[in-house]
Amino acid sequence: MTQRERPLSPFMHYRWQYTNTLSILNRLTGLFMVLGLPLLVYWLAAAATSPESYEAALGFLNAPVIKLLLFFWLLSFYYHLFSGIRHLCWDMGWGFEKSVAQKTGWLVFVSAIVLTVLTWMCMSLHIYVNANGGLV
Amino acid sequence: MSMRSPMSKVLGLGAAKQGSHHWWVQRVTSVALALLAPWFLLSLIALGDVSYASLTLWIAQPIHSVLLSLFVVVVTYHSQLGVQVVMEDYVANKGVRMVTLLIVNFALLLLAVIGVFSILRVALSVSPAIHIQMGLE
Numbered sequence: 001m002t003q004r005e006r007p008l009s010p011f012m013h014y015r016w017q018y019t020n021t022l023s024i025l026n027r028l029t030g031l032f033m034v035l036g037l038p039l040l041v042y043w044l045a046a047a048a049t050s051p052e053s054y055e056a057a058l059g060f061l062n063a064p065v066i067k068l069l070l071f072f073w074l075l076s077f078y079y080h081l082f083s084g085i086r087h088l089c090w091d092m093g094w095g096f097e098k099s100v101a102q103k104t105g106w107l108v109f110v111s112a113i114v115l116t117v118l119t120w121m122c123m124s125l126h127i128y129v130n131a132n133g134g135l136v
Numbered sequence: 137m138s139m140r141s142p143m144s145k146v147l148g149l150g151a152a153k154q155g156s157h158h159w160w161v162q163r164v165t166s167v168a169l170a171l172l173a174p175w176f177l178l179s180l181i182a183l184g185d186v187s188y189a190s191l192t193l194w195i196a197q198p199i200h201s202v203l204l205s206l207f208v209v210v211v212t213y214h215s216q217l218g219v220q221v222v223m224e225d226y227v228a229n230k231g232v233r234m235v236t237l238l239i240v241n242f243a244l245l246l247l248a249v250i251g252v253f254s255i256l257r258v259a260l261s262v263s264p265a266i267h268i269q270m271g272l273e
Contacts, residue, residue, distance in 0.1 A: 027222055034215045037244070041208070041251045047191055048254035048261075054188040081173065084166050091163060119181065126184040 022105050026083040029076035036073045039066070074119060079112040158217060165214040172207040196262035201255055208251035212244045219244075 039061070046057035060066065086104050089095045095104055138145075149155040180186070183194055194200055219240050227233040 027218075030215075030218045031222060034219060034244075037212065037215060037247050041247045041254070044195075044208075044251050044254040044258075047188065047195065048257040051188045054191075058186070077173065077177070081170060085170060088163065088166065088170075119177070122181055126181070129184070 018102070018105055022083065022108065026080060026087070029080040029083075032076050033073060033080065036069070071116070071120060075112060075116040078115045078119075079108065082108040082112055158220070162214065162217045162221075165210050165217065168206075168210045169214055172203065172210060175203060176207050192258050192262055195255055195258045198259070201259040205252045205255050208255070209248055212248040212251075216241055216244050 043057055043061065046054045061070075086095065086108055089104075095101055147155075179194070179200070183190060195204060220237060223233050223237055223240075227236060
C-alpha cells in the first residue's frame with residue numbers, strides 16, 4: 001500500500017527569497033533600534049543633570065562596544081528608513097510589479113550601506129578635526 | 137450568507153474591535169519620523185562636537201527643543217506600535233504576550249517622559265542671555 005502524497009500548507013514549501021528577507025530585516029532593524037532608545041534618553045538625561053554626569057555619559061558612549069553598536073544602529077536606521085518609505089509606496093499602490101519591487105529592494109539595501117559608510121566617515125572626520133583644534 | 141450583524145458591518149472594526157486604527161497610526165508616525173529622524177541625525181552631524189556646552193546650547197534653542205521633544209515622543213510611540221505587532225505575530229501565549237507588552241509599554245512611556253523632561257530641563261535652564269552672548273539670537 002502506498003501513501004498518497006498529501007497537500008502541504010503554503011508555509012511548508014515557502015521558498016526563502018529576497019522579499020521575505022527584506023521584510024524580516026525591516027522588523028529586526030526596528031526592534032534593534034528600540035534597544036538603543038534607553039541610550040538616547042540616558043544621553044539626554046545626563047545633559048540635563050550636570051556637566052560631570054554628561055562627561056561620564058560621553059565616556060560610556062565612547063566605549064568600543066557602544067561604538068560598534070552605534071554603527072549598526074546607524075545601518076539599521078538607514079535600512080529601516082528606506083525600507084519604510086518602500087512600504088509607504090506600496091500602501092499607496094505603487095511598486096508592486098515584480099521587476100519594480102526587485103529594483104527598489106536592492107536600492108534600499110545598497111543605499112543603506114552607502115549612506116551608513118558616508119555618515120560614519122563624516123562623523124569620524126568631525127571627531128578628528130575637533131580633536132586637532134579645528135580645520136585651521 | 138454573511139453571519140455579521142448590520143451594526144458590525146457598518147462599524148467595520150472586525151474581531152479586534154480596533155479597525156485599521158493601529159495600522160494607520162503606524163503609518164502616520166512613520167511619515168513624521170521620516171522627517172524628524174533625518175533632521176536629528178543631520179543636526180548632530182552639523183553640530184559636530186557634542187561637548188556639554190555645545191549640545192546644551194543647541195538643545196536650548198526653542199525650535200530644537202520642540203522638534204527634539206516631538207522626535208522623542210513619536211519615536212517611542214512608533215516603537216510601541218512596532219513591538220506590539222511583532223509580539224502579536226510571534227508570541228502565541230496570550231498571558232506571556234500581555235505581560236511582555238505591558239512591560240514594553242511602561243518602559244517606552246517612561247523613556248518618553250524622561251526624554252522630554254530632560255530636554256525641557258536643559259531648555260529652561262540655559263539662560264537666553266548666553267544665547268545673546270554667543271551671537272545665536
